[in-house]
Amino acid sequence: MAKDITASDYWSEISSIAENVKQDVRENEGDVSDALHEAIDGHQWVIYTGYNLDVLKHCSDESAGIDEGLIDANAALAEGGLSRLTAQLAYCAMERDVCNELDGWSGPEDDESDAEDTERDAALEEAENEYAAALEEETGSCDSCAVAMINGVLCHETGCPRHARLKSLQSRIATIEAA
Numbered sequence: 001m002a003k004d005i006t007a008s009d010y011w012s013e014i015s016s017i018a019e020n021v022k023q024d025v026r027e028n029e030g031d032v033s034d035a036l037h038e039a040i041d042g043h044q045w046v047i048y049t050g051y052n053l054d055v056l057k058h059c060s061d062e063s064a065g066i067d068e069g070l071i072d073a074n075a076a077l078a079e080g081g082l083s084r085l086t087a088q089l090a091y092c093a094m095e096r097d098v099c100n101e102l103d104g105w106s107g108p109e110d111d112e113s114d115a116e117d118t119e120r121d122a123a124l125e126e127a128e129n130e131y132a133a134a135l136e137e138e139t140g141s142c143d144s145c146a147v148a149m150i151n152g153v154l155c156h157e158t159g160c161p162r163h164a165r166l167k168s169l170q171s172r173i174a175t176i177e178a179a
Contacts, residue, residue: 005045005054014094017043018101032102040094052086055093060100065092124176130169 017039024035045051056062065071065088076085145157156162 005051005058007058010055010058011097013045014097014101017094017098021098021102036095036098036102040091040098043094046087046091046094049083049087052083052090055090056086059090059093060097062089062093064096065089068092120176124173127169127173127176 021032021035021039024030024039025032028035040046045055061067066073070092071085071088073085076088080087142156142160142162144162145160147157147160148155
């Protein structure tokens with residue numbers, strides 16, 4: 001008897017399949033759709049019909065194959081009964097969820113852009129933290145100039161080092177965001 005699949009089990013397995021697909025494509029320089037098909041078509045949750053209903057219970061879209069015109073429910077029922085239909089639905093549901101997990105990943109070249117995005121996000125967060133800290137220092141008076149409050153905004157004199165630091169941080173944030 002098949003062990004019941006929990007939602008946690010399902011989504012953990014979907015993440016694992018997505019990572020395995022990526023690894024397979026990287027190592028074998030293969031096609032993402034081929035690796036995806038192989039990983040899901042041979043998966044025990046598709047092969048063994050005792051798992052199919054649990055897959056359909058936890059997936060994001062249990063009618064994925066029908067919606068896309070990939071499954072003819074009447075033909076599946078006529079050919080192999082309900083077990084054939086649920087196996088096809090489970091396959092399509094898992095395929096869609098793994099595709100969503102891959103989130104547009106089309107090969108190893110996307111790994112490089114992911115690393116660049118991560119570096120950019122880290123640099124932006126650091127600059128924003130520095131800017132927030134500099135703004136926090138702004139409350140109160142300035143040791144370097146005669147700061148004035150205009151419409152609720154602290155305004156420094158031209159040439160004030162604190163003001164220059166804020167402008168520099170604002171410029172750095174804008175440059176990072178534009179990249």
